[in-house]
Amino acid sequence: MDMNRNEYIKYSKRHSKKSPVIADCAKAFFVGGFLCACAEALSMLFLSLGIDGNTAKSLVPITFIFLAGLLTGIGIFDDIARFAGAGTLVPITGFANSIVASAIDDKSEGFILGVGAKMFTVAGPVIVYGTLSSVIYGVIYWLAGVIF
Amino acid sequence: MDFLLKLIRAFIIGGALCVIAQIFIDKTRLTPARILVAYVTMGVILGGAGVYGYLVDFAGCGATLPLTGFGYSLSQGVKKAVDESGLIGALTGGLTATAGGIAAAISFGYIFSIIFKSKPKR
Amino acid sequence: MSIIKLSHAPSIISGASVVGKKEYDGPLGTDFDIHDNDSTFGMDTWEKSESEMQRLAVNTSLAKAKLSPSDIEVIFAGDLMNQCTGSAYGALGFAKPYFGIYGACSTFAEGLAIASMMLGAGYYKKCAVVTSSHFCSAERQFRFPIEYGGQRPPTSQRTVTGAGAVILSLDGAGPFICDVMPGIPIDMGISDANNMGAAMAPAAINTFKRYFDETNTSPSDYDLILTGDLGMEGHSILCEIMGTKGYDMSKNYNDCGLMIYNCKTQDVHSGGSGCGCSATVFSSLILKKLLRHELNNVLFAATGALMSPDSIKQGMSIPGIAHLIHIKNERI
Incomplete structure (x- = not known):
């Protein structure tokens, strides 16, 4: 090769096909938007059924987690996600899918070391960093309250 | 009309949050796990700064269903717990507020892992 | 010189291929010997399916050459899984000396190269070379759970579900x-x-x-x-x-x-x-x-x-x- 590494990396980038960003974004927008609109409709349905606001607030994501998990189990979710990209990843459905997919997949290693241990291989970082940043925020918030 | 307006707001904000992630996926080759971590952390930061609350008021589930909403719940839970019980609330508040979602994901994941088997992609 | 010229050039006397559904649906579908529509090959884990594909590929190529497993002296096998277990379990049933090799996706050529040098040097007269990969076992090991939903960038490639085997012999009519x-x-x-x-x-x-x-x-x-x-x-x-x-x-x-x-x-x-x-x-x-x-x-x-x-x-x-x-x- 007459190229050094940096030249080759640049050269190979020119050769590699780019993702169709516009089309991907359009799909993500419509699927993601549709899911959120459904969630909003569901939340209004719960409220109209006389369920109180706080319960409805947690019932909506739980319903979506259940549905995403079910679609993952029957093997449809990955087909939808391949089309929708971030449209199913960013709503809570992506989080649910990564947990259920790991759980189903690692059944072959047993229910303790497979399902139990590996359920959070993909979703774990979300909980770790979410919790960690919320604790840091909590400490700052507390300090701010003490000082001011 | 109010009903329709709420749906449209949820649709637009939810869709927009997905589009931002999609651009990052396509343009930067960040893995989905990194995107989700960034989203949940942004949710905590914006929720803590008091900005995300306006988005939730405006778009409802369009702001709470995306993972930034998960981060927002964490921050609101912590805020409430610190208000009620002081510094210990920083540790107890976040997961208390999000316990439903996490426990649901674990339980459904476990149940579905008993029922279903993975199939090769078509 | 880094070329190794084989003065006793071994002959490829037969070969067999075993593939999954997607490969069977491809342009070469009818050229493959065996396929399985659910890609499990009757096994309950993907890892076992991969070993089974190797076993089927070796057996079919032996049958095509009208040989029995006792006629080959050694098996060179490789796959993509951790510690090459797909090949080890696949080779287990043949009760023959076995060399597990790893060269990622180059393993088949690596196996042919090592086997033909061994034959050319006169240590063996007949041997089998087999390598395999399985979309599901590779996905589990290298990427995400199988049912995980995600988009792959356009430069990514799909791991082939399949195993290919050939029988090499010092006496044969070519190639x-x-x-x-x-x-x-x-x-x-x-x-x-x-x-x-x-x-x-x-x-x-x-x-x-x-x-x-x-x-x-x-x-x-x-x-x-x-x-x-x-x-x-x-x-x-x-x-x-x-x-x-x-x-x-x-x-x-x-x-x-x-x-x-x-x-x-x-x-x-x-x-x-x-x-x-x-x-x-x-x-x-x-x-x-x-x-x-x-x-x-x-x-x-x-x-x-x-x-x-x-x-x-x-x-x-x-x-x-x-x-x-x-x-x-x-x-x-």
Whole structure:
């Protein structure tokens, strides 16, 4: 090769096909938007059924987690996600899918070391960093309250 | 009309949050796990700064269903717990507020892992 | 000189291929010997399915040569799984000496090279070479859970579900493995595991250039030049860079990863990959054409990306390798 590494990396980038960003974004927008609109409709349905606001607030994501998990189990979710990209990843459905997919997949290693241990291989970082940043925020918030 | 307006707001904000992630996926080759971590952390930061609350008021589930909403719940839970019980609330508040979602994901994941088997992609 | 000329050139007396559903639906579908519509091959884990494919491939190629397992003296086998377990469990039933080899997706050519050198040196007379990969076991190990929903970038490749086996013998009517050129690992700094074609192309270029230089031949001297799984990106990089060095690859060069799927309709992005890719294409279509004398002089270089999930997470760039074997229908 007459190229050094940096030249080759640049050269190979020119050769590699780019993702169709516009089309991907359009799909993500419509699927993601549709899911959120459904969630909003569901939340209004719960409220109209006389369920109180706080319960409805947690019932909506739980319903979506259940549905995403079910679609993952029957093997449809990955087909939808391949089309929708971030449209199913960013709503809570992506989080649910990564947990259920790991759980189903690692059944072959047993229910303790497979399902139990590996359920959070993909979703774990979300909980770790979410919790960690919320604790840091909590400490700052507390300090701010003490000082001011 | 109010009903329709709420749906449209949820649709637009939810869709927009997905589009931002999609651009990052396509343009930067960040893995989905990194995107989700960034989203949940942004949710905590914006929720803590008091900005995300306006988005939730405006778009409802369009702001709470995306993972930034998960981060927002964490921050609101912590805020409430610190208000009620002081510094210990920083540790107890976040997961208390999000316990439903996490426990649901674990339980459904476990149940579905008993029922279903993975199939090769078509 | 890095070419190893085999004075006793072993003959490829038979070959067999076992594939999954998607490969069967591809352009070479009817060329494969066995396929399974749910890709499990009757097993309850994907890892066992892969071993079963290897066992089926070896047994079928033995049956085609009218041999029984007792007629072969040694098995060279490889796959992509951790610690090569797919091959070990696959070889277990044959009760024959076994060498487990790993060269990522280049393993089939590596196996052919090592086996033909062993035969050429006179240590063995008959042996089997088999390699496999399974989409589901590879996905689990290298990427995400199978039901995980995500988009793959256009440069990514799909791991072939399949196993290919050939039987090599010192007495046989051809085609013969005349010489082999072991590959040199080359790392040009590509660290994107979804662009393995670009990571492997420099190794293939290095191997081909050394081969043409040492033999004083040019691409047009061969009926077919075949690489393992460079995919669209690697294929175009190889053609272009070889072209600038004065080797015109445009006429008779193809890539197994582009042949096994219909890249337009089968949603496989850049093509197939995995050690099952070159193994199944070689032991089906290519071997048939060699046996029918439609091809008589073939260069086959399987390419491998020598990374692991951990090396990728640690940010290491991906070294590529390409082992080349030269197959002719006449002894030299």
